[in-house]
Structures are given as C-alpha cells and as structure tokens.
Amino acid sequence: MNTEMNTRNSTASTAPAATGRTINLGRPWQGTGPFLFAVHHLDAYPAGTAEMAPSVASDGSWSMYHGDTVPGFPAHPHRGFETITVVTQGYVDHADSTGASARYGAGDVQWVTAGNGVSHAEMFPLLSTDGPNTFELYQVWLNLPAKDKSAPAEFTMQWNEAIPVVTRDGASVKVIAGTFEDVTALAPPSRSWAADSSSDLALWLVTLAPGAQLTLPDVGTDRTERALYVHGHAASVDINGTLVAEGVGFEQTSRGELLLQAGDAGATVLVLAGVGLDEPVAAHGPFVMNTQAEIVEAFEDYRRTEFGGWPWPSRAMVHPRETPRFATHGDGREERP
Incomplete structure (x- = not known):
C-alpha cells in the first residue's frame, strides 16, 4: 500500500518565506532547471x-x-x-x-x-x-x-x-522524485540526473482539498530552481500571498518555504525543482543533445539503426484487454505491482 504519513505543519519554523512570480505556462508547460x-x-x-x-x-x-x-x-x-x-x-x-x-x-x-x-x-x-x-x-x-x-x-x-504519499489535513503529496521533509522517493534510473545527489531534484504531485493549506520546505541549494503548475477545474492557490489561478505557474525567485492555500474549488499542483545542468542544449523534435552536430548524428543513427529495430507486430502495440498491470524489461526480467 502507499506509505501514508499524517504530519502537522510546523508552528516553530524560522525559515524565511520565499518570493516568486507568476508565469504563463504555455503548451506544453515550460520547464525549470533541468x-x-x-x-x-x-x-x-x-x-x-x-x-x-x-x-x-x-x-x-x-x-x-x-x-x-x-x-x-x-x-x-x-x-x-x-x-x-x-x-x-x-x-x-x-x-x-x-x-x-x-x-x-x-x-x-x-x-x-x-x-x-x-x-x-x-x-x-x-x-x-x-x-x-x-x-x-x-x-x-x-x-x-x-x-x-x-x-x-x-x-x-x-x-x-x-510510491510514498504524505497526507495531512486535506492535502497530499505524491513523492515521485526527491525528498519531501523526511520522506524519500523510490530510486530513479541509475544514470538519471536525479540519481546525482547534487541535482537537488524533486517531482511532487500535490492535491489540495478546498481551503486546504500545505507548506513546501525550502529548496536544498542556492542553485535550485523550482516551479509550481496549478491546475484543476476553477482551481486557484494562494502561494505566499500571490494568487495563482488554474493554468498558471509560479516560479520561485528566492529561497524559503512556500505556503500554499487552495481556493474554494481545491487544486492540483505539479512541483518541479532541481539544479540546472549548466550545459548547452540543442533540441530538435525527439532528440535533446548538446550540439547541433549531435542532433544531426541522432537523426542519421535512427534512420540507419532505428535504435535496435522494432520487434513488435504493430507500431501501435497494445496488449490484450484482460492483461493486468505488468512490466517486462529487455533482459527478460518481469515485475508486477
């Protein structure tokens, strides 16, 4: 079952309140940090x-x-x-x-x-x-x-x-990456930037009932960037005094805690945070590399090898209706929830 932890907002926190600004999310929603x-x-x-x-x-x-x-x-x-x-x-x-x-x-x-x-x-x-x-x-x-x-x-x-879930007073935090207070996510892939302790990476999915409050702890480093994406029908969230409506984001601009208070309709908030890679980015379609030459190489490699070929009978492969949730890895290892 989910790891559910009922915890209380701290009444003795001395961490400063962070500042931030609203951002137009666009479509897709713009990223932050890495x-x-x-x-x-x-x-x-x-x-x-x-x-x-x-x-x-x-x-x-x-x-x-x-x-x-x-x-x-x-x-x-x-x-x-x-x-x-x-x-x-x-x-x-x-x-x-x-x-x-x-x-x-x-x-x-x-x-x-x-x-x-x-x-x-x-x-x-x-x-x-x-x-x-x-x-x-x-x-x-x-x-x-x-x-x-x-x-x-x-x-x-x-x-x-x-997946660990922290719950309290009408709020829940699904901890997909990083640590929320003393609750740590499951391990990411071994070569992920999230596996590097210096990344300070977090991905949380926050659900707020109408009127619910939740304090997000300060980020871990001065280089960490954090953004919140507010959504849900008629959703709104007050974030340290800034009202953020459905479909709008909040970009944190100084370190400190963030106090979230949902409006009358409640809200869902995707939280992304992490230290940027400080490397050049060359992106085109389905490839993200460091140089344009590497993008050209990626297209050429795909046309030549199809990255290993396609071993399935359909390029829109679906499993039989009765198949339960499962995963089979390329080495034959199988797992189920």
Whole structure:
C-alpha cells in the first residue's frame, strides 16, 4: 500500500518565506532547471470497442493523438533525455525497441532513460466497454548530463502501491522524485540526473482539498530552481500571498518555504525543482543533445539503426484487454505491482 504519513505543519519554523512570480505556462508547460517541459493530458474517452478504441466519434473532449485505432503515440524515437510519465487515470500500453513492454496506470509512474537511443510506443487502450474511460497523464521531460547521453536505454516502474504519499489535513503529496521533509522517493534510473545527489531534484504531485493549506520546505541549494503548475477545474492557490489561478505557474525567485492555500474549488499542483545542468542544449523534435552536430548524428543513427529495430507486430502495440498491470524489461526480467 502507499506509505501514508499524517504530519502537522510546523508552528516553530524560522525559515524565511520565499518570493516568486507568476508565469504563463504555455503548451506544453515550460520547464525549470533541468526539466525541459511538461505536458498534461486529460481526456474524456467514451466506452471502448472490442479493439479498445473509442466507440463514438470525438466530441472535442478527447484526442486520438497519433493513433489510428487506439489513441496514443505509436513508435517514435528519443535520445539524450528522460521521460517521466505519471498516469493518474486510465492506462498506458508501452512497447520499445529493447524488447521491453508494460501496462501501467491508475497512479503508476514510468521513468524512461532514453540515453543513446530508444524507440517506444505509448498507447492508451480503452479497457471499459461500458465506459467512460477517463484518462489523465503527465509527461515530464528531464535533461541528461552530457556524460550520460550515451547511456544504454532503460526504464524503471514506480507502482502506485509503492510510491510514498504524505497526507495531512486535506492535502497530499505524491513523492515521485526527491525528498519531501523526511520522506524519500523510490530510486530513479541509475544514470538519471536525479540519481546525482547534487541535482537537488524533486517531482511532487500535490492535491489540495478546498481551503486546504500545505507548506513546501525550502529548496536544498542556492542553485535550485523550482516551479509550481496549478491546475484543476476553477482551481486557484494562494502561494505566499500571490494568487495563482488554474493554468498558471509560479516560479520561485528566492529561497524559503512556500505556503500554499487552495481556493474554494481545491487544486492540483505539479512541483518541479532541481539544479540546472549548466550545459548547452540543442533540441530538435525527439532528440535533446548538446550540439547541433549531435542532433544531426541522432537523426542519421535512427534512420540507419532505428535504435535496435522494432520487434513488435504493430507500431501501435497494445496488449490484450484482460492483461493486468505488468512490466517486462529487455533482459527478460518481469515485475508486477
């Protein structure tokens, strides 16, 4: 089960209150520090067919993305960074060029280190035939240091049941990366920037009930950058006296604690923090490198090798409807929640 800890706001804290400014999030949401950007998908899919496809045409409340039958993103390449995918509702079927595959969702997190190159498919099977199939996903792109852009591709699973969650007085913090107070996240991939203690990296998903308060502790270093992304229907959060509405972000500009107080509708807040890599960034499409020459090389390598080829019968691979949540790694290792 989740590690739930009921704790109290400190009444004797002497940490200064931080300052900050609101930011236009854009689409995708702009990143901070080592984070390149984040995207948030919330789709009101209808009941699924026998093929796990939408049973009716879209009314504008959901998208097929690049899928033809099942919604999602058929096989596509990445190199030089990581994806952190958080699925709060619905399911994702994963398949990749290393031979790995998975079905995860309902709170699970998948962390993929693309490293020197991987092709993967991310499809959204609609498992309920008597619907609806509400789907919510966050995907965060995290840069890799130059020394790790050539690392072998790997992924790790954080099953919902094992992810630490801190709860208190109408607020909860899902600790996906880093440490919240004395609660530490599960281990990231071994070559991730998050695995370096100097990164001060944190990724928290905060849920606030109407009127709930929560104090975020100070960041760990003077070089750490932190941003908060407020969302939810009619959501608003007062952050150290600055009102931040749904779809707006808050960028911290000085060290210190942040006091969050939700408005009448409550709110969800994605928190990203970390020390930047202080390296040049060259990004184009699915590749994030340090120089334009490396981008050209990435495209050439993908055209030549397809990063190991595609071992699956479909580039929009989905697993049978009855398949439970699972992960099979390229070395044959299997795991389940």
